[in-house]
Amino acid sequence: MSSIRKHLLFNLLTLILFSWLAIAGFTYFQAKHEIEEIFDAQLAQTAGMIAKLTSDKIKKKEVDSTQLAKAVYGHKYERKVSFQIWEGDQLLLHSQSAPHNKLSPNLGFSDKLIKGTTWRIFGMQQQLSNYTVYAAENYEVRDEMITYIAQGVLIPLLWALPLLGTLIWLGIGQGLLPLKRVALEVAQKNPQQLKPIDNKNIPDEVIPLTTSLNGLLHRLDQAFELEKRFTADASHELRTPLAAIRTQTQVALRSTDPEEQKKALLNIIEGVDRSSHLVDQMLTLARLEPDSCNKNFNTVDMLILSENIIADLVPLATEQQIELSLTNKTATTEARSIKGYEPGLAILLRNLIDNAIRYTPNGGRVELTIFTEKNNCSLTITDSGPGIPKDERERIFDRFYRQENHDNYGCGLGLSIVQRIVDLHQAEIRLAEGFNNKGLSITLLFP
Amino acid sequence: MRVLLVEDDPLLGEGLYTGLKQDGYAVDWMHDGKMAEAALDVEHFDILILDLGLPKQDGLHVVQKLRDKGNSIPVLILTARDSLDDRIKGLDVGADDYMTKPFDLEELNARMRALLRRSAGRAAPKLTHGNLTLDPAAHEARYNNAILDLPPKEYAVLQTLLENVGKVISKTKLQETLYSWENDVASNALEVHIHHLRKKLGSNFIRTIRGVGYIIEHLK
Numbered sequence: 027m028s029s030i031r032k033h034l035l036f037n038l039l040t041l042i043l044f045s046w047l048a049i050a051g052f053t054y055f056q057a058k059h060e061i062e063e064i065f066d067a068q069l070a071q072t073a074g075m076i077a078k079l080t081s082d083k084i085k086k087k088e089v090d091s092t093q094l095a096k097a098v099y100g101h102k103y104e105r106k107v108s109f110q111i112w113e114g115d116q117l118l119l120h121s122q123s124a125p126h127n128k129l130s131p132n133l134g135f136s137d138k139l140i141k142g143t144t145w146r147i148f149g150m151q152q153q154l155s156n157y158t159v160y161a162a163e164n165y166e167v168r169d170e171m172i173t174y175i176a177q178g179v180l181i182p183l184l185w186a187l188p189l190l191g192t193l194i195w196l197g198i199g200q201g202l203l204p205l206k207r208v209a210l211e212v213a214q215k216n217p218q219q220l221k222p223i224d225n226k227n228i229p230d231e232v233i234p235l236t237t238s239l240n241g242l243l244h245r246l247d248q249a250f251e252l253e254k255r256f257t258a259d260a261s262h263e264l265r266t267p268l269a270a271i272r273t274q275t276q277v278a279l280r281s282t283d284p285e286e287q288k289k290a291l292l293n294i295i296e297g298v299d300r301s302s303h304l305v306d307q308m309l310t311l312a313r314l315e316p317d318s319c320n321k322n323f324n325t326v327d328m329l330i331l332s333e334n335i336i337a338d339l340v341p342l343a344t345e346q347q348i349e350l351s352l353t354n355k356t357a358t359t360e361a362r363s364i365k366g367y368e369p370g371l372a373i374l375l376r377n378l379i380d381n382a383i384r385y386t387p388n389g390g391r392v393e394l395t396i397f398t399e400k401n402n403c404s405l406t407i408t409d410s411g412p413g414i415p416k417d418e419r420e421r422i423f424d425r426f427y428r429q430e431n432h433d434n435y436g437c438g439l440g441l442s443i444v445q446r447i448v449d450l451h452q453a454e455i456r457l458a459e460g461f462n463n464k465g466l467s468i469t470l471l472f473p
Numbered sequence: 474m475r476v477l478l479v480e481d482d483p484l485l486g487e488g489l490y491t492g493l494k495q496d497g498y499a500v501d502w503m504h505d506g507k508m509a510e511a512a513l514d515v516e517h518f519d520i521l522i523l524d525l526g527l528p529k530q531d532g533l534h535v536v537q538k539l540r541d542k543g544n545s546i547p548v549l550i551l552t553a554r555d556s557l558d559d560r561i562k563g564l565d566v567g568a569d570d571y572m573t574k575p576f577d578l579e580e581l582n583a584r585m586r587a588l589l590r591r592s593a594g595r596a597a598p599k600l601t602h603g604n605l606t607l608d609p610a611a612h613e614a615r616y617n618n619a620i621l622d623l624p625p626k627e628y629a630v631l632q633t634l635l636e637n638v639g640k641v642i643s644k645t646k647l648q649e650t651l652y653s654w655e656n657d658v659a660s661n662a663l664e665v666h667i668h669h670l671r672k673k674l675g676s677n678f679i680r681t682i683r684g685v686g687y688i689i690e691h692l693k
Contacts, residue, residue: 265553266482269574273488276578280495290491297484 031198038194043187050179057175058168065168066135069148073161076109077152106164111157118157129160137165204229208236220247260308263438264301271297307439310373314446319367326371328362328396328403329354335375336394343383349391350383356403362396364403364472366451374447377440378407378468386411391461399471408460408467419457474589474629475499475649477518479509479535480551481527485574489522492578497612497625498585499652506530513539517649518546519592520585525552525563533566540567547588551576586610593636600635603692605674607635621673626651627666634679634689643686 108124110117117126130136133149147162204227211223222240225233271294278290336352343350356362364371375394382392390410397404414422423445448455454471476498480486486502493500501518503509506527513521513535521539525532536548548568552559555573563571569591570584586609590598600607606615612628614621623631633650634642648663667687671679680688 262553265555265574266485269551269553269576270482270485270488272575273485273492273578277488277492277495280492280578286491290488293484293487300484 031195031202034198035191035194039187039191042190043183046183050176050183053179054172054176058172061168061171061175065163066146066148069135069146069161069163070150072107073109073148073150073159076111076161077150077157077159106167108162110160110162112160113155113157124160124162129162133158138162204232208232208239212239215243217246217250220244220250256308256312260304263304267297267301267304271301304439307443311439311443311446314370314443314450316450319370319450322367322369323365324368325363326366326368327359328364328371328405329356329359331368331371332375332394332396332405335372335379339376339379339383342380343392346383346386347388348383348386350379351391351393353393353395355395355397361398361401362403364451366472367447370447370450374444374470375405377444381440382407382409382411382466382468385409386465390465402472404469404471406467406469408465410461410465413460413464413466414457422457474519474632475517476501476520476522476585477509477512477516478502478522479504479506479527479532480522480524481505482524489578493522496582497629499629499650504528506532506535509535510538513544513546517646519650520589521546521548522581522585523548523550523568525550525554525559533563536563536568537566545592547585547592549581549584549588551581583610595636600632602635602638602689605635605678607632616674623670623673626662627670630663630666631670634687638689639691641682641686641688647686 105123108121108129109119110121110124110129111119112128120126125140129140129145130138130147130149133151136147136149138145138147144165145162146165146168147160149158149160151158208223208228220243222243223236225236228236274290274293274297278287278294281287281290332352336350340350354362379392379394386392386409392407392409395406395408397406423441445455448470452473456469456471458467458469459465460467474497476493478486478489478493478500480489480502481504483504486504490500490502501512501516503512507529509521509523509527510530512518523532523535527535532550532552536550539546539548547570549570549572550563550568551572551574552563553574560571560573569588572581572584586598590596590609598608598610600609604617607628608614609632612625614623614628614631629650630647633647644663651663651666667679667681678689680690682688
């Protein structure tokens, strides 16, 4: 059952029903026992009284059964009670409802089936005379009594159960109203409306739910904000290369000079290449989502990874006459291994080394060092390039940031990607001066 | 017409530079805001085409400073920033028109013509003087209802003079109309263009004011 209300109602009603039935059962047996005792005592007393009251009169022959027979039944229960007085084997006196043979062969309490119904019989010996007195009572009397008592307990339940059910149903509904309100509030949320749910008037039991919902809403809001800003930035950044492609195309179409046309067409290709580079970078950035990457964390040997990347970049370095080198200061594989997302780490190192090579003038050098700091694997990329002024160092990780006085090779996303990967690994990135207090050194500290 | 183009993107700048030259403008291309300011301080331009996201000095600042100095040159902003806010801000600091990237070269041209027309104090798209009609949009001149065969440079000289009927235009100004400062100009090139124009329009159409420049006088 998925509804709390139905579930609670069902459970509560079942519980009430069973406890009531248990009480009724207990009451029934208790009452039966007590009634039997009372009726038995009454029967014994009746027998005693009859014996006492009638013994003299029987002797004097003042009463006999014919007299008694004339008596009309005064009460409906009279048919169900009877007595006999015997003297030896002679029936001296008996009530009309009594049979003519002995009610019971023995004295004391006994049960006997007479004309299809069971009777309770008490027999006693008159001590002074020689009479035996039997008093009997049909069990129907007691049974009827017990049934009345049992009904008295059970019938109110039949009335009370639906009434209780209705009250419980309404009560639970009332109790669940705050939940309904929360549900309504959540239903009204949309990407444009992610304000937290007000914890006022919300019961203590629901507050953990709203608190964690608010946390989720906050994270969602941030994610949407990021997404929105990214889309805005991206479309903004794509506009300039698109404008360039369009303009160059129009130039080519209008031109009658074959040289000019060819140049414009080559420019169009360059514009398309630049746009695709930008799109690639944006996709890389978008794919580096924490959820998808954290699942793919493995142990990565940073030395092997670095060797592979340096090998890829050697041609670029050679082209610019830059000395590219790798230094390993760690002793064991464990010391230079980290838990991480290998494709991300590869992009991280490639971006940083590629940048260092591109920003370093011909004849300079770029060095990658692997070492341990405080037992953690760390990497430093040092170059002999122009460096970055201290006040600009924080901004270089901003999306689409481009350093001034530099040719427009990149789209300004490379270092944002680096930052994202560093964040994914909860690593730390530090910028400092490079070789001879010039250039740049970037240190990555992995946890 | 002399245009100052300020655009930091090399590909787009190159395209605009060539495209505007194809339309007969004399174009100077600057890559950042500071260089643009320096050029505006020392040279005369007829129109300024300006990107906003420029290195060193933002485009909006360039416009603001320009207007603070009392320079009324027509300014057309070309930018990737397309929010309403940005457009309003751009126009409010003193730009005359606003186009978002990517744009159409022909539309840019039409807007430039409109701005140049307004800055010359005209509303009609065509320039008329007696039997001569100049259509800047079509780059076409008609004299006595016949199309005149005018090369771009001669056309530019004629347009400048026609936009300033009754005023003497100095040789330097006319030369600036024809060439951006990167081009070397032969000192007698202007005289050659004037000579050709006189052959097509009659020797009295353009008068020489010796030592000063040239004038097309009001019709009597």
